């Protein structure tokens with residue numbers, strides 16, 4: 001019997017897709033990476049580098065890249081790592097098949113208000129879906145630094161099929177069936193990380209940042225429970241774990257966007273300068289809309305929305321948050 005490991009496909013050649021490809025190739029298997037830009041594909045195949053999105057990493061030569069989604073037809077497993085707002089149209093162009101789709105993007109679709117799993121179900125009907133999410137800076141995973149994630153599956157059989165293909169000595173998935181909880185943690189923390197960046201940019205100190213993380217987690221939990229998520233998932237790797245990571249470092253694109261807002265720059269101008277995605281900027285308005293529809297109060301999310309549209313300056317936004325009526329924790 002051949003011991004050849006099945007090729008895994010990765011859809012999305014940004015920082016996270018490339019880092020996941022590098023992690024997956026570390027056990028000697030072939031990884032096929034679909035990237036949107038031909039220049040990214042050429043550089044990965046010719047030089048084993050992705051200088052546009054993941055600088056300073058020599059990629060495993062077992063990673064091959066393509067701009068043609070049809071090339072992924074033979075893969076037994078596909079990790080979906082596009083920005084959230086592009087996922088639906090990319091999956092709609094995927095040739096039909098039955099391979100598992102592991103959704104790794106973090107966000108809520110702006111136009112529909114759908115979680116990624118709902119958008120994927122509509123775009124690629126009949127595919128088994130799961131969600132991989134957690135505290136995972138791409139550059140650390142690409143370097144093989146220890147990382148743990150939530151892998152939310154439809155059932156235990158799916159977990160047993162997927163987890164062995166994804167787990168590596170320094171990359172540990174943890175099982176849950178709470179797909180909604182895993183998605184909401186990853187989507188909401190990006191918005192809260194913008195708020196924490198604002199606190200950093202304004203120089204308000206560590207106490208304020210910790211307060212924002214804790215009160216932000218309360219918002220995430222209220223919203224998650226209203227959507228049917230489980231509290232344990234929200235307080236696990238894909239919720240609180242990722243919230244703490246993303247709210248603690250300028251390695252986060254969301255945090256650094258917030259920091260620049262806190263320093264007085266304007267959101268449109270900051271985002272126009274970037275090729276990389278700060279998902280929280282797209283998730284914030286739709287999250288606010290869905291939360292209002294469900295009657296969930298999210299004052300920190302409301303504040304981020306106002307900052308992003310430029311309706312209020314950072315200092316005034318924080319003052320308004322601090323002036324809210326005193327209440328029970």
Ligand SMILES: NC(=O)C1=CN([C@@H]2O[C@H](COP(=O)(O)OP(=O)(O)OC[C@H]3O[C@@H](n4cnc5c(N)ncnc54)[C@H](O)[C@@H]3O)[C@@H](O)[C@H]2O)C=CC1
Nearest residue numbers: 013014015016017036082083084086105106137138276277
């Ligand atoms: N970078 C990280 O450390 C992590 C990122 N994520 C999530 O992974 C997802 C992808 O983010 P990154 O890989 O960081 O992206 P990135 O910011 O590094 O790169 C942007 C990506 O957008 C793609 N793109 C641009 N226009 C497109 C279009 N019209 N259609 C399809 N793709 C298009 C580019 O090809 C590129 O892959 C996001 O949802 C992010 O929240 C999750 C965990 C960690």
Ligand SMILES: O=C(CO)COP(=O)(O)O
Nearest residue numbers: 134135136137252253254
């Ligand atoms: O999701 C991430 C870490 O888990 C990456 O965060 P940023 O998108 O803010 O860089």
